[in-house]
Amino acid sequence: xxxxxxxxSTTPIIEVRNLVKRFRxxxxxxxxxxxxxxxxxxxxxxVVLLGPSGCGKTTLLRAIAGLETPDQGTIRIGGRxxxxxxxxxxxxxxxxxxxxxxxxxxxxxHMTAFDNVAYPLRSRRGRPGKREIAExxxxxxxxxxxxxxxRQYPGQLSGGQQQRIALARALVSNDELVxxxxxxxxxxxxxxxxxxxxLLSMQRKLGFSALFVTHDQTEAMELAHRIAVLDSGRIVQxxxxxxxxxxxxxxxxxxxxxxxxESLGTVAVIEGNVATVDTDLGRVVGRTHGxxxxxxxxxxxxxxxxxxxxxxxxxxxxxxxxxxxxxxxFVGSHTEYVVTLADGDARLWxxxxxxxxxxxxxxxxxxxxxxxxxxxxxxxxxxxxDAVLETAS
Amino acid sequence: MTNVLTExxxxxxxxxxxxxxxxxxxxxxxxxxxxxxxxARVGSIHSLRTLAALYVGTVRNMPALLILIVIVFVLPxxxxxxxxxxxxxxxxxxxxATYVCEIVRSGVNTVGRGQLEAALSLGLSYGQALTxxxxxxxxxxxxxxxxxxxxxxxMATSIGSVIGVRELAGSARIxxxxxxxxxxxFGLVAVLYIAxxxxxxxxTRVVENRARVLR
Numbered sequence: 297x298x299x300x301x302x303x304x305s306t307t308p309i310i311e312v313r314n315l316v317k318r319f320r321x322x323x324x325x326x327x328x329x330x331x332x333x334x335x336x337x338x339x340x341x342x343v344v345l346l347g348p349s350g351c352g353k354t355t356l357l358r359a360i361a362g363l364e365t366p367d368q369g370t371i372r373i374g375g376r377x378x379x380x381x382x383x384x385x386x387x388x389x390x391x392x393x394x395x396x397x398x399x400x401x402x403x404x405x406h407m408t409a410f411d412n413v414a415y416p417l418r419s420r421r422g423r424p425g426k427r428e429i430a431e432x433x434x435x436x437x438x439x440x441x442x443x444x445x446x447r448q449y450p451g452q453l454s455g456g457q458q459q460r461i462a463l464a465r466a467l468v469s470n471d472e473l474v475x476x477x478x479x480x481x482x483x484x485x486x487x488x489x490x491x492x493x494x495l496l497s498m499q500r501k502l503g504f505s506a507l508f509v510t511h512d513q514t515e516a517m518e519l520a521h522r523i524a525v526l527d528s529g530r531i532v533q534x535x536x537x538x539x540x541x542x543x544x545x546x547x548x549x550x551x552x553x554x555x556x557x558e559s560l561g562t563v564a565v566i567e568g569n570v571a572t573v574d575t576d577l578g579r580v581v582g583r584t585h586g587x588x589x590x591x592x593x594x595x596x597x598x599x600x601x602x603x604x605x606x607x608x609x610x611x612x613x614x615x616x617x618x619x620x621x622x623x624x625x626f627v628g629s630h631t632e633y634v635v636t637l638a639d640g641d642a643r644l645w646x647x648x649x650x651x652x653x654x655x656x657x658x659x660x661x662x663x664x665x666x667x668x669x670x671x672x673x674x675x676x677x678x679x680x681x682d683a684v685l686e687t688a689s
Numbered sequence: 690m691t692n693v694l695t696e697x698x699x700x701x702x703x704x705x706x707x708x709x710x711x712x713x714x715x716x717x718x719x720x721x722x723x724x725x726x727x728x729a730r731v732g733s734i735h736s737l738r739t740l741a742a743l744y745v746g747t748v749r750n751m752p753a754l755l756i757l758i759v760i761v762f763v764l765p766x767x768x769x770x771x772x773x774x775x776x777x778x779x780x781x782x783x784x785x786a787t788y789v790c791e792i793v794r795s796g797v798n799t800v801g802r803g804q805l806e807a808a809l810s811l812g813l814s815y816g817q818a819l820t821x822x823x824x825x826x827x828x829x830x831x832x833x834x835x836x837x838x839x840x841x842x843x844m845a846t847s848i849g850s851v852i853g854v855r856e857l858a859g860s861a862r863i864x865x866x867x868x869x870x871x872x873x874x875f876g877l878v879a880v881l882y883i884a885x886x887x888x889x890x891x892x893t894r895v896v897e898n899r900a901r902v903l904r
Contacts, residue, residue: 361810389809390818402807406825415821416811469812 582667723789836893
């Protein structure tokens with residue numbers, strides 16, 4: 297296996313089975329922060345836990361690190377049981393042979409950058425000699441690009457520099473598994489982008505397995521071999537970024553990952569994988585992608601802005617709807633159009649900026665392969681997280 | 690007037706040294722007991738937490754003089770007799786340990802929980818995390834309040850004069866009984882106490898600045 301290449305999960309570094317963690321609110325209500333979660337992370341995998349605030353992703357990461365004790369289930373790291381409710385095993389965090397990078401960096405302010413990175417090596421069993429420690433620390437600091445800062449204290453460093461030191465501290469022990477708790481959320485956009493790129497190349501170079509928590513879907517798409525999308529303590533989909541983007545398992549996932557348009561309707565006809573849905577737009581034909589749908593079922597038909605085509609003249613596609621262009625926004629690589637259709641506004645992205653002028657009539661068309669038909673849970677309509685709104689705007 | 694001071698300079702110097710010795714020993718004792726109480730109060734053992742809180746809540750709300758009177762006059766009835774210096778030191782240790790406890794507790798609370806978690810998740814044992822990560826940061830937060838407490842302990846040694854300890858105030862009291870020169874004697878004592886206070890304040894500042902540089 298080449299470093300950084302995701303494997304299948306036949307050689308898992310992490311195995312989580314039926315994990316449950318409950319918290320009791322002051323009101324007495326019990327909240328399931330982790331609700332019967334099971335997943336594996338293969339050796340060399342970069343897995344991202346993605347979801348909005350309060351979905352349980354950080355609690356799950358902390359449970360794997362040993363900083364939070366679950367109520368039920370099993371956690372195995374590197375083939376060894378670290379937590380088991382049935383066997384009454386709970387290995388403390390310092391004995392799990394993992395490293396962790398925190399959102400707040402959590403550098404020790406009374407130690408220099410060098411000592412911050414060196415201390416995990418000095419404190420572990422079978423510690424290397426002084427010279428080897430110095431060599432490894434300097435190599436780690438060079439790797440993250442802050443070799444010249446070894447004598448500085450955290451208080452003298454910028455946020456980006458502090459995060460690099462925290463990264464070096466996590467990598468210096470050469471652990472097989474590194475956990476990341478939203479490590480890039482406190483640095484500015486430019487530095488964040490740079491650190492993402494560097495983190496990926498480091499992971500490829502060193503070959504460690506990574507479990508990374510974020511609420512930023514762009515970050516997840518850029519970094520992950522596989523993404524676990526969480527909602528209310530459950531993993532609602534686990535797959536590659538491409539799978540999750542193109543084939544979201546639920547309406548919630550579709551709305552959380554990337555921008556998307558949707559119309560609600562009722563299934564009129566089912567022919568294998570193809571569903572015809574009655575909506576306010578008229579009849580829309582889309583794909584169920586293996587999910588069972590029944591005639592009369594309430595569903596959402598959804599399509600990505602970049603999969604739609606905007607034309608002046610009526611196209612021949614099955615899914616075509618007349619509308620009027622209310623806004624166009626040139627963003628460099630493409631132009632974003634807002635088109636008012638029969639059931640509200642739709643967003644479209646076109647590589648051209650001269651298709652239709654705002655105020656003009658136009659046609660929107662989407663091929664049936666690009667229309668997703670997903671069930672609607674009427675009791676709990678999927679919320680649109682802030683991250684989606686930011687992306688869409 | 691100057692006769693009183695020149696003739697008894699040695700006696701007063703002895704009193705001053707006794708004050709310094711009592712203050713240092715009492716403060717170190719309070720530091721040890723108070724740290725133990727503080728760790729008990731932030732620890733995970735519920736019974737120890739409760740006992741420490743009970744002790745602090747009781748002793749801190751008593752006058753130091755009352756504790757001293759209990760040691761000198763009540764304990765002998767139960768067969769526990771201590772000499773006067775030891776009685777004073779014990780009283781001050783028991784009393785000021787409650788303040789050290791609160792300083793330690795708030796000091797530990799100033800260090801974010803993330804610092805401990807980072808240490809544990811990077812392979813440090815709980816003991817290593819406490820001694821190498823938490824305590825050094827706690828000490829920095831505690832320098833100023835501990836300096837103030839050392840000053841208070843030094844001033845509080847003067848209650849020893851009530852039970853006949855020959856520290857600075859006690860020495861002046863004895864001499865005043867012989868010479869009846871309160872203005873001169875207690876004026877000098879006041880100047881010496883102020884000098885001690887300024888010295889402790891200076892020492893605290895030096896330690897604090899050194900700690901700040903290390904940050």
